[in-house]
Amino acid sequence: MSLLIDVGFDPHIIALAMDSNLRPEKPKQELDHEEEGIVEISPNGRYLRYNEILGSGAFKVVYKGFDKVYATEIAWNQMLIDDDLFQSSLTIDKLLSEAVLVKSLKHENITKCYDSWVDDENKTVNMITELFTSGSLRQYRKKHKGVDMKAIRNWARQTL
Template sequence: MPSTNPVPVDQDSELFVEVDPTGRYGRYSDLLGAGAMKKVYRAFDQEEGIEVAWNQVKLRNFCDDPATIDRLNSEVRLLRTLKNKNIIALYSVWRDKRQNTLNFITEVCTSGNLREYRKKHKHVSLKALKKWSKQILKGLDYLHTQELSIIHRDLNCSNVFINGNIGQVKIGDFGLAATVAKNQSAHSILGTPEFMAPELYEEDYTELIDIYSYGMCVLEMVTLELPYSECDTVAKIYKKVTSGLRPQAMDKVRDPEVKAFIEKCLGQPRARPSAADLLKDSFFDDIDDDDNDDGVNDNDQAP
């Protein structure tokens, strides 16, 4: 059983709030983030000597909600199968019956999510934005080309994480992900309204909804504005999206190349390119895959 008492290694060591059953991972009290279902704490892998993220769900909060429990279990099962440098890695998972919590250890990105990172660094070159965008696409291409295609269904800048010191970007938060066979469709309405493709509302969609969401992520990265922020209700967002009206933030994109690339991502499902197609787009011609600096430069402006 995990201990909930501080576990000192010696008198100079930091105190853990709890450790995992193996004694390898120790959790600190520092909160990295919190969502509707789980809290994410700073933790330490004593074997590898690296910081990690300790995801914890208090299962008693969902005792009357088996669908949520199923979703959490699905996320963990899915994460266990994913091995890609642009996808958050899962290291360990266990259930603490005494505390009635589900715990899983994942890779941590030192600079947090891309939304907060971009707000913090307002002067970012177009080259840097392209690097981040390309890495997200690589993660999507990996997900979409699995034997059972994995649709993230909630891709947005708060679910993309970054190691700012090396400009490495990773997709995380797979709580709403679904797997579908090739040439099949999914049928549940889930996601973040500002980033949801029109066909998602019609409950008949493929992995290309992630490309639409990706286009909205690029738009947010470029403009520092949440898509459809002019709408004060979900109903108004729904009306605009299903009518094919673009968010007002599109008017702020000055660079025609960037605007055209975003429009490709937001196109009708049959015309929308796959992640693999977009990776070959001329938009990325000046980006070297091995060029991993984070591109933050106070003299450069986003388009």
């Protein structure tokens, strides 16, 4: 079994690079009221977000989404930034730098990041990643209680 790592958001990462393409200049596309279940569209119009929550953590909520170009489901990771943090360009720059770093990672056991941007209007940072429906490692362990220690060691070795 391979271990899959979701690198998620870490607001304390050291800024590595700043990609100006992450702050889209064009306005959001209007939602077509006939498309049921769609609550948000990415600035480039490629990704759709549904109101179905797949998971949440301390910093983000993960929604089910759809990639119109490849006709595949995706995970739309959204982090709400409070007013004080949003006004700090250093904080936003660090988050965007992390997105640049995550997009550059290429490994079969690391969740792929396809796109990211800051939504100034809604004060969110968004990342589009591949979707995994099998759940987290914790959920897997709870479901399969008799996992051999050798397998657990193998998973741990893959994360290092």
